[in-house]
Amino acid sequence: MANVTFSSPVLARDVTVYAIAGDRGTILAVAKAHKIPIPFDCQDGECGSCLVEVTHLSRNQKYGIALTEKEKEMLRQLGKISKAEIEAAEVNDMPPRYRLACQCFVRNEDILVKFEGDQTLPAQGAHITHAAKRFTGGIEISTVDEFMGYAVKVEEDAAIHFDELAGMMESCGNAEVAKLFRQLAGFSRLHLAEAKKRAGSIDLSAVIPPDYVWPNHATPERTEIWAADPTLSRLDGLKAALQGERRGYEFYRAVAAKTKSPEIEAMAKEFVKEEAEHVKILEAWITREEWTIKNPPSANA
Template sequence: MANVTFTSPAMPRDITVYAVAGDRGTLLGLAKAHRIPIPFDCQDGDCASCIVEVSHVDKRVRYGVALTEKEKEVLRQMGKISKEEIMDAEVNDMPPQHRLACQCFVRNEDIIVSFEGDTTIPGKGPALSIAAAIYKGGVQIGSLDEFLSYSVKVEEDAAVHYDQLAESMAACGNADVASLFTQLARYSRMHLDEAKAKCARYDVTVQLPASSSWPDNSSPEMTALWAGDPALTRLDGLKAALQGERRGFEFYYAVANTTEDPDIRKVAKEFVREETEHVETLKLWIEKEEAAMRAKAR
């Protein structure tokens, strides 16, 4: 028998379970059997979601292990294995400090397994806006094809919306903000290309939903601005864009937290990561714009 203690900030307390050594069960399998929240996606050693740190209670007892080339490469790409550890594994069959839980088999040794928990989905979710909370009129998205079609619609609508705002701002003589919205439209098209790439990766046939599928007939990332305004500042435009990106984040967050389909959840979490980056980028732009305005006012 082996004592395996799981510890993580995502757990209220450490949990020790007894594992039968030699039954070819993995750490991930053991964790799932005891409802230990180790993050995972592929379960085949490709995605690195289930990286854990393994410590031996008795440093003198460390069973040899043959790391697969796949696990070594994934750990190397994630910066979780050193050249020395690779050499030790290849020459002496000694396990490295970090492992993929789906590739690590339980041995007759007491170990402590540490993991961070799922950092993709925040521990405390945001206060969801109406657009996120009742997306698609309150009907759950039923398939990966449908979800990715909605994702393409979100990014496409945002790009078209920013183009229209750029034209409106230019028409009323607000060239500075028009330039900003042109830039935002370009970024939205980059995000649209990323969404379409996901469709190609998962062999999805896109069927764009109607605008009426959304509350207020507008998809989450569209701002509340609809017309040119000569008095609108770049800061105003950035704050409006940030509001839209936050709604986009909320939409994907809501999907990831409500769907029962593991494929939808996996891809939705990818969008959560990306939208988090978009939100943080806009926050940085706003900080720079505010700093520039303060400097100009001196």
């Protein structure tokens, strides 16, 4: 079983799907099943239209075998494989950088699949406009000190809120979701420590913004109130957390899009990148959790 992440200029954001090794076949088959627009034509390794770049994310042994003769020949014609890479794949099981999606089978490892997409279609821009519309109320960041104050406040509130939710779950006996929220609170504290480290000598007590300047009087990563429901499932908890992370992502997107300071824009984009990673991780967890619910382990397993 593996997480397959698709990345392309034609996608508004990276998409991670949960695939069973060998069950859905090739990368192209997985992409088609999840409506990922990898270009393709012959689907038989003879046209090269489904060329992708594959990065193996697992720390264990990489799977580089199963290069078909068709695939090797087409990659040669495209100038995307060398003799040394072919030898490394055949002798040492080391995967080449480029593959044909219709020929490359999904193995039991996490991979990142990059593709250019149909160049006749416009690329989907990032959600800057949407984010800027959402986060307007009172937020006008003009200095780096002020920006770091906002960043620290976001992570600090997230950690506090997850701990509060965990306490509520514990008090009503929902130990599984309480454990999840404690884990998420720990992640937020790590992010908070990193934000404070970046702030350096800035006097955060003077620049952390009060609650009233935020839209809805709450920082973006606070989860919805329904996350305190005692009947919450682990999947519900993950989805509540994902909503908060997406709002954090959108907040930093809005800052990067609206600021007139190149320095603040650069810093905001770094936080955008980090929040995108948090979103990606939660989406992968949700995909895995949904698959587990739909495919419960056999009683005889």
